[in-house]
Amino acid sequence: MSAKGIAKFVIVITTISAAVMELIDTSIVNVALNDMAGGLGVSIEDISWVITSYAIANVIIIPLTGFLAEYFGRKNYYLVSMIIFTIASYMCGQSTGLVEIIAWRFIQGVGGGALLSTSQAILFDAFEPQDRPIASGLFGMGIVLGPTLGPTLGGYIIEHFSWPLIFTINIPVGIIASILTYTFIDKKPNEGKNKSNIKIDYTGIALLTAGIGCLQYVLERGESQDWFSSESIRISALVAAIGLIGFIYYELSIKNPAVNLRVLGNRNLALTTIFTFVAGFGLFTSVFVYPVLAQRVLGFTAYETGVSLLPPTLIAVLCMPVIGKLMSKGVSAVPFVVAGFILFAFYAVLSASVSPDVGKWDFFIPLAIRALGISMVQLPLISQAVAGLQPKDYAAGIALNNMIRQLGGAFGIAVANNYVAHQYMQHRTDLVANLTPGSAALTERTNAITQSLMAQGADAATATTKAYAYISGAVDKQAYYMSYLDTFRLIAVFFILVIPLTLFLRSKKKEADAGLAAAALSEAH
Incomplete structure (x- = not known):
């Protein structure tokens, strides 16, 4: 009521x-x-x-x-x-x-x-x-x-x-x-x-806890522990595989499971979980990659980075109720999903082309496009998650959808961490290869820094050592800068690849009170 x-x-x-x-x-x-x-x-x-x-x-x-x-x-x-x-x-x-x-x-x-x-x-x-x-x-x-x-x-x-x-x-x-x-x-x-x-489905809850818990551990800690070279990661991956496979088999074989996986037999929900996974991947990964780029490479403080995210995010806040109103009048969710994924891919492409000397407000347009993309994806995906389900299945559909969003975010951060580390080593190797000992450019740059430090009172040996350290730091910064831009490109690829799948989404008919499916979650709890 x-x-x-x-x-x-x-x-x-x-x-x-x-x-x-x-x-x-x-x-x-x-x-x-x-x-x-x-x-x-x-x-x-x-x-x-x-x-x-x-x-x-x-x-x-x-x-x-x-x-x-x-x-x-x-x-x-x-x-x-x-x-x-x-x-x-x-x-x-x-x-x-x-x-x-x-x-x-x-x-x-x-x-x-x-x-x-x-x-x-x-x-x-x-x-x-x-x-x-x-x-x-x-x-x-x-x-x-x-x-x-x-x-x-x-x-x-x-x-x-x-x-x-x-x-x-x-x-x-x-x-x-x-x-x-x-x-x-x-x-x-x-x-x-x-x-x-x-x-109470004790067995299903135990299998889910073991499977999801260990999978999340692998995603969160894998990069820092060098993935499968770590014994704890190998054991956790094995437990995750056994737990999740056992969970799926057991929940499908009992009458009253804790999590009703049978709802994934609905094509629309199964497809929506893919989009939700990618949306979670993009939402959490972008919030992770941009702040690290801003602080590690561009020199923003944590507070400056957060403040630069707020104004464009308000665009999404203003758009959400408007989209909800349009859907309540019968507008299909599918065009919003398509537009949102295109906008998010465009945001990632724009972010991948920023120069290393940008100011914090130079990100406003890309972040505003991201906000528009998010606003067009979140609510329609909630609607699509339950479109075509029976009322008794709404709870299971929404719960699975929310879990998939969280897993998409965890997977995205893990992939971003690993990808940045890999690309950093590759770019640093390439950059160092261009620093030929004795080259005129390197010698000139080293001498200029050394002379500047000596003018400030440093002795020749200390100034030379600091000059090489400064150049090494500049190489590190450039390598990280290039690796974060590569990560934005990777995010764009994920969004672009799933756009064709929107052709298979079901569009609710207006006479069925379009948009109501998203709201019907209340009947499930």
Whole structure:
């Protein structure tokens, strides 16, 4: 039943805030790793586990949200998850050791994983059926804002405060959202009362946890551990393969699985998961590659990088409700998906052609095109995910779609890390090969730097050593610059390759109340 007046406004604010808070926490830590490593006395590689543990918990819990909401009751599950997230955020900020913060970060991910899909379902319930695509547009704003706000907010906190605030800033938001949830969000009829009729699929949950958890570990940590030369990566890859194959076989063979994989027999959903995977790949990879390029090569601070992302992202925020309104009037989702993928590919091509002396606002046009592409992809893909499914299958379809988006992002970051490292070595080798000892250009450049340093008071030997170090650093910077541009080109290739598959997407008919399928998730939770 839809909400009215102040109750609807409160539900909109509560659900979107919870979803944004969860998504911010997927990226806010990225800019704080140096400070956290120093504060806890560990290496960067060790502290990066705070990212990995959160991602693993997220990607395990997301496909189970439909089952858990049905078993415990949607409101109860949502409220408890929010409380868990808030308490874990406080404990992360209070942690004084590596193992402690990793454990609480995992628990935070378990609580946060429920906030995305369940927030979406509760938000849809607050709207009349014909207006639910607008609700989907509002929710899409949060999906776009979250990963983008993370680095900005994290950079500001690190610049002006200390790293624990990255976690404890969630506490007031979590407390207020929990109170509003308890007060304004109603339970659905018979919610959580038929628990005795639901058999818990312990085997399926265990296989999913092992398979997805180990796969996420391989994707997140593979590059830093040199992939299959590491024993832990080889073991994790084997467990992931056994777990996922066993999970698929088992879930398809039982009557009441925790995750209903049979819905992938629907061609439209199966195709949509491909597009969602690529969309997740592009969304998370672009948010990863651009900040690293801006800070490592272009010399932007973390805060400057985040600020440069915000204005163009607002374009997507403004477009989401408009697209939702158009879809509620019967406009097909397919043209939006095609246009969005083309725009995202164009953004990647433009980003791959930037010069190394650009300013932070020179990225505005490419990032604005990216924002338009994202806005045209997110909501239509939600609609396409459930187009053609039976109402009882909406929960499984949306849960799988959300999980695939997260996996696409993890896969994209892993590929980007590995690709940058490979291309960096290749470009550096090529650049060094052109620095022939004794060449006139190299000698002239070295002498100029040496003379400049000697004029500042350095002795000849020290000045010469520093001159060669400066040239080596310049080669490194150029090699990284070229490798990041190569990565943007790779992103473009992924988007271009899947565009022809849009020909096979099903376009919903207007008389079937086009756009309603995206909103019907509320009936599934």
